[in-house]
Amino acid sequence: MSLDDHSTDAVLSVRDLTVSFATRQGVVRAVDGLSFDVGAKEVLGIVGESGSGKSVAMYSMLGLVRDANVSISGSVLFEGREILGLSDADMQSVRGGEVGMIFQDPMTALTPVYTVGWQIVEQLRAHNEMTKKAAYERAAELLAEVGIPDPKSRINHYPHEFSGGMRQRVVIAMALSCNPKLLIADEPTTALDVTTQAQILDLMGRLQATHGSSIVIITHDMGVIAEIAHRVVVMYAGRPAEIGPEIDVVRSARHPYTWGLLGAVPRADVKTRRLVTIPGNAVSPLEVPPGCAFAPRCQYRMDICEQRPPLRGAHDHLDACWLSDEQRLAIRSTATVRGES
Amino acid sequence: MSDDVLLKATDVVKNYASRRRVKGLRTLNTAVNGVSLEVTRGETLGIVGESGCGKSTLARCLVQLLPVTSGSVQFNGVELTTLSRRQLRPHRRQMQLVFQDPYASLNPRRTVGDIVADPMRINKIGSDAEISSRVRTLFETVGLDPSSLRRYPHEFSGGQRQRIGIARSLSLNPSLVVADEPVSALDVSVQAQVLNLMTDLQDEFKLTYLFIAHDLGVVRHVSDRVGVMYLGEIVELGAAEALYERPLHPYTEALLSVVPELNDTDAPRRERIIISGDVPDPSDRPTGCSFHPRCPAATDICTTEKPAFVELRPGRFVACHHPRNVDAVALTT
Numbered sequence: 001m002s003l004d005d006h007s008t009d010a011v012l013s014v015r016d017l018t019v020s021f022a023t024r025q026g027v028v029r030a031v032d033g034l035s036f037d038v039g040a041k042e043v044l045g046i047v048g049e050s051g052s053g054k055s056v057a058m059y060s061m062l063g064l065v066r067d068a069n070v071s072i073s074g075s076v077l078f079e080g081r082e083i084l085g086l087s088d089a090d091m092q093s094v095r096g097g098e099v100g101m102i103f104q105d106p107m108t109a110l111t112p113v114y115t116v117g118w119q120i121v122e123q124l125r126a127h128n129e130m131t132k133k134a135a136y137e138r139a140a141e142l143l144a145e146v147g148i149p150d151p152k153s154r155i156n157h158y159p160h161e162f163s164g165g166m167r168q169r170v171v172i173a174m175a176l177s178c179n180p181k182l183l184i185a186d187e188p189t190t191a192l193d194v195t196t197q198a199q200i201l202d203l204m205g206r207l208q209a210t211h212g213s214s215i216v217i218i219t220h221d222m223g224v225i226a227e228i229a230h231r232v233v234v235m236y237a238g239r240p241a242e243i244g245p246e247i248d249v250v251r252s253a254r255h256p257y258t259w260g261l262l263g264a265v266p267r268a269d270v271k272t273r274r275l276v277t278i279p280g281n282a283v284s285p286l287e288v289p290p291g292c293a294f295a296p297r298c299q300y301r302m303d304i305c306e307q308r309p310p311l312r313g314a315h316d317h318l319d320a321c322w323l324s325d326e327q328r329l330a331i332r333s334t335a336t337v338r339g340e341s
Numbered sequence: 342m343s344d345d346v347l348l349k350a351t352d353v354v355k356n357y358a359s360r361r362r363v364k365g366l367r368t369l370n371t372a373v374n375g376v377s378l379e380v381t382r383g384e385t386l387g388i389v390g391e392s393g394c395g396k397s398t399l400a401r402c403l404v405q406l407l408p409v410t411s412g413s414v415q416f417n418g419v420e421l422t423t424l425s426r427r428q429l430r431p432h433r434r435q436m437q438l439v440f441q442d443p444y445a446s447l448n449p450r451r452t453v454g455d456i457v458a459d460p461m462r463i464n465k466i467g468s469d470a471e472i473s474s475r476v477r478t479l480f481e482t483v484g485l486d487p488s489s490l491r492r493y494p495h496e497f498s499g500g501q502r503q504r505i506g507i508a509r510s511l512s513l514n515p516s517l518v519v520a521d522e523p524v525s526a527l528d529v530s531v532q533a534q535v536l537n538l539m540t541d542l543q544d545e546f547k548l549t550y551l552f553i554a555h556d557l558g559v560v561r562h563v564s565d566r567v568g569v570m571y572l573g574e575i576v577e578l579g580a581a582e583a584l585y586e587r588p589l590h591p592y593t594e595a596l597l598s599v600v601p602e603l604n605d606t607d608a609p610r611r612e613r614i615i616i617s618g619d620v621p622d623p624s625d626r627p628t629g630c631s632f633h634p635r636c637p638a639a640t641d642i643c644t645t646e647k648p649a650f651v652e653l654r655p656g657r658f659v660a661c662h663h664p665r666n667v668d669a670v671a672l673t674t
């Protein structure tokens with residue numbers, strides 16, 4: 001299988017998304033040939049280390065990259081309609097309406113000088129015909145739904161009067177206010193403690209079940225992916241390294257970078273001995289090699305890796321690596337690619 | 342105090358003036374509320390807890406970067422809290438800190454070679470030639486190229502900067518390294534490199550580590566023993582494996598149950614215990630057990646009586662009226 005043509009039944013279908021910035025040092029290809037589909041009611045996780053292009057990919061689709069030196073190409077179909085290159089006005093009705101957004105720092109989505117109630121009401125009235133009174137009632141319902149205690153009085157509070165976890169709940173309430181088909185969450189729990197993260201992931205899972213939205217969740221934590229995502233895209237240097245069902249990627253990863261990523265995690269659930277390390281540092285976005293982006297750090301590099309590997313695979317588990325199935329099998333049976341446990 | 346104990350803290354309390362006022366008066370924020378612990382020579386004691394629970398404050402009190410409000414800290418059998426700055430100096434040299442933020446903790450205007458050499462110069466250890474040869478050795482030890490000595494911190498990646506911080510902390514041959522979130526700012530692949538390095542250095546130099554982090558996986562991986570902090574108190578302390586497998590304190594149990602797991606085997610996932618609410622303000626501490634407003638196992642006594650921190654099983658300390666897994670722990674220890 002490959003991801004050449006758009007999928008017809010996907011809520012979001014991304015093909016060959018490429019985003020580059022012209023900078024004084026040269027051209028930064030932040031996203032380079034990213035393709036994936038998000039099905040109805042599906043939770044898709046995008047995982048990768050810092051700088052791998054996760055945020056730029058999402059923001060560029062939604063017209064949120066505000067940089068005069070950006071150029072974006074490819075195709076992004078949302079419910080069958082091309083949204084790359086929409087006018088600001090059209091994009092604004094997509095954002096916050098059919099597509100809800102949650103950010104790592106909840107204050108990105110909140111304004112400090114207005115009450116949270118006012119902000120939810122504005123959002124509701126921007127996308128629906130509603131009286132102020134009805135909107136306030138709906139806002140209180142939403143706050144109750146995301147687990148804010150005493151919503152009727154909390155609705156009149158300002159963002160700084162909430163804890164970090166409670167603020168993220170408010171942002172989720174806002175994102176849900178217009179019953180979005182798709183929710184995009186960029187590191188929604190990264191700034192939160194583990195108990196608060198559990199509350200938020202639990203909430204997102206429950207809301208997804210009741211509202212039936214599809215979710216794209218961006219994270220650098222494989223554990224979060226395993227906890228909530230149905231399918232996962234592993235990104236490296238702006239490119240998709242591997243795409244597949246969560247369980248297949250975690251249990252039978254195919255790309256050497258994914259092996260490293262999984263083996264490097266010190267675990268709380270089992271004893272880990274020596275951690276698997278990936279030699280070297282993440283590649284500079286100005287110096288991504290023309291062939292396989294991971295080649296300078298890959299211990300299985302071959303001559304052919306000087307050419308860019310295509311994203312391909314059997315069924316719905318794809319990877320961009322030149323290794324043959326036999327080679328992978330041999331590597332996995334000898335080396336401890338997943339860490340000793 | 343047994344010879345094996347390098348550092349011993351007894352009832353350490355640290356108050357800050359809080360921003361909260363009651364009847365116009367500032368209340369006290371008890372960031373560390375009576376912590377007692379011992380660090381044995383050659384071991385890694387991990388301290389884990391959520392944001393604001395007092396980990397960094399405790400670390401700074403232990404190495405005397407902050408004066409304690411009350412309590413005792415003994416290092417190599419010497420009481421530190423009553424020493425003058427000058428008397429402290431030789432002991433301080435034995436205890437080095439590694440910080441979380443490799444960006445903020447290195448002086449941007451000094452070369453990395455100078456940064457590593459400075460502690461030796463300040464303490465007048467060795468000639469210039471000896472110092473510069475030791476700096477080169479330290480660079481090699483932490484896996485950095487000595488040819489980059491004359492470069493500045495901003496020219497290095499996060500993981501490399503953390504290596505520089507580690508090289509600096511080792512320059513005075515300390516016996517204790519207190520690492521406060523040393524890998525939290527790093528990507529997972531770089532974090533693994535730094536954790537492996539720290540393990541190797543411990544073996545090579547017989548270091549004792551006090552390792553502070555909020556990541557439960559990282560702490561399990563590096564620690565021999567682990568202390569769990571909540572609202573300025575150590576609520577549970579024990580051997581890492583035993584504590585992670587069979588936690589005694591309801592907070593530890595809940596914390597461990599919600600760590601996202603990779604789910605790469607068919608072993609059943611721990612049942613998730615999602616505790617509700619937020620951590621209370623340390624200047625407005627609940628009565629009785631500090632955890633009682635959020636504890637799924639709380640009873641009446643928990644609201645009135647503070648549970649004592651006791652050794653419930655050999656090597657297993659806990660502060661709770663209704664500890665969990667007690668029968669199972671009795672069988673396994």
Ligand SMILES: Nc1ncnc2c1ncn2[C@@H]1O[C@H](COP(=O)(O)OP(=O)(O)OP(=O)(O)O)[C@@H](O)[C@H]1O
Pocket residue numbers: 021023028029030048049050051052053054055056057067220285
């Ligand atoms: N406006 C810009 N101009 C130039 N380069 C940019 C710009 N915005 C982002 N980049 C670069 O694009 C790459 C991808 O950045 P992005 O923020 O998408 O990474 P990320 O995967 O979200 O990382 P993180 O996990 O740190 O959030 C990085 O190398 C970044 O430096």
Ligand SMILES: Nc1ncnc2c1ncn2[C@@H]1O[C@H](COP(=O)(O)OP(=O)(O)OP(=O)(O)O)[C@@H](O)[C@H]1O
Pocket residue numbers: 357358370372390391392393394395396397398399555623
């Ligand atoms: N200099 C200070 N003045 C006043 N209060 C402080 C100061 N430093 C810390 N605190 C407070 O003391 C408590 C403990 O803070 P501390 O930084 O020790 O926690 P921590 O466990 O290290 O948190 P983190 O995981 O966020 O680093 C918090 O309530 C914090 O707000």
Ligand code: SF4
Pocket residue numbers: 255256257292293294295296298299300301302305309320321322323
């Ligand atoms: S294509 Fe080659 S260099 Fe790239 S990951 Fe596969 S084996 Fe390694």
Ligand code: SF4
Pocket residue numbers: 590591592630631632633634636637638639640643648660661662663664
């Ligand atoms: S003492 Fe009571 S409230 Fe505190 S942790 Fe134990 S059971 Fe819970």
Ligand SMILES: [Mg+2]
Pocket residue numbers: 054055056186
């Ligand atoms: Mg990002």
Ligand SMILES: [Mg+2]
Pocket residue numbers: 396397398521
């Ligand atoms: Mg801290």
